[in-house]
Amino acid sequence: MEKLILIKYGELTTKKGNRNQFINKLSENIKINGKIIKKRDRMYIIPNNFDETINKLKKVFGLQGIVVAYKVNTNTEDIKNGVLEVLKNENFKTFKVETKRANKNFEIKSMDFNNLIGGLVLKNFDCKVDVHNPDVIVHIEIREDTYIYTNEIKGSGGYPVGIQGKGILMLSGGIDSPVAGYLALKRGIDIDCLYFDSPPHTSIEAKNKVIELANILNEYSGNIKLLVVPFTKLQEAIYKNVPSEYNITILRRMMYRIATNISNKYKVLINGESIGQVASQTLTSINVINSVTNFPVIRPVACLDKLEIIEIAKKIGTYETSILPFEDCCTIFVPKHPVINPKLDKCLEYEKFNYQELIDECIDNIEVITNFNKDFKDLL
């Protein structure tokens, strides 16, 4: 009896045409030590280390289910022995058997086989059948070989990262943008991150925090780059030239311009805006800010409540880092009364200073970080 990991794909693979692409991308994304066998409707993994591999697989998008299965030859005797062997390690009082017979050459029908194996289990263990809420379900998948397993671990769902190409995530140190990044990755968008850094107005800790967040997101991707934009001069120019109530509006228009300027490698811009959360995220603000670009922008958390965003942040492991107290560049110089319904003509009037040169300077001096500092927490 051979022990292996059996992977169930998302339902998406049932779409015609993209199945092979989906499977290939998925196996590319599964970076584990061991052997991967790709099949049309399942993937089999023979890992060097089971626990380590399962923990990694839980963070791979495009997987519906992960099970540790035992492979036996497809004949009644071997299956019976296999089931007894598997159940020896289980602690249960009630059970049911679920047979799936994909191999129609196997002569016994699924229902009859359930009964046959059920009888065997009753005879060998002190237990009862419970079809509604059993302690353990004995799954028997009869294919060319037969796979026996009990527990199924829920996969992360979604599409394999990268199947949709690449996007650029505006990543701040807050709660929302890492969640937006996670949700984009889950839809199959590979991401790089873009952080606007304004030293000395923002501290090195604030930057390290963003590095750490990119590092956590990278566990779901594996090839994230963090682009750090030196934003200080442009930000100072905004505060010098723009009336304070429009500071944030213009600041965000500049961020969008810079993101658009570096966008030739990317198909979409992603950010953590949530409708109505702050003055710059009213629909009027979003409209005026977004009007600097034709580039598509997606806002995965736009329609979520803050509490719903926090729930996801906790689940994916970014929350604890996000709530560390270091300021980001939007929270310093925050005006007392930011405009809630900004006017486009006013923005154009306030942008009469020479910002293009400063934007070019920002872009020319972007710092690219790929080697994330895994010991960031130790520095605090």
Ligand code: ATP
């Ligand atoms: P977050 O919790 O993600 O920081 P927020 O609620 O604080 O968001 P804002 O500060 O208005 O909202 O920012 C809205 C979005 O703009 C952020 O979610 C992020 O995508 C982007 N953003 C804001 N500040 C920065 C920054 N310094 N660098 C990169 N992106 C930023």
Ligand code: MG
């Ligand atoms: Mg923020």
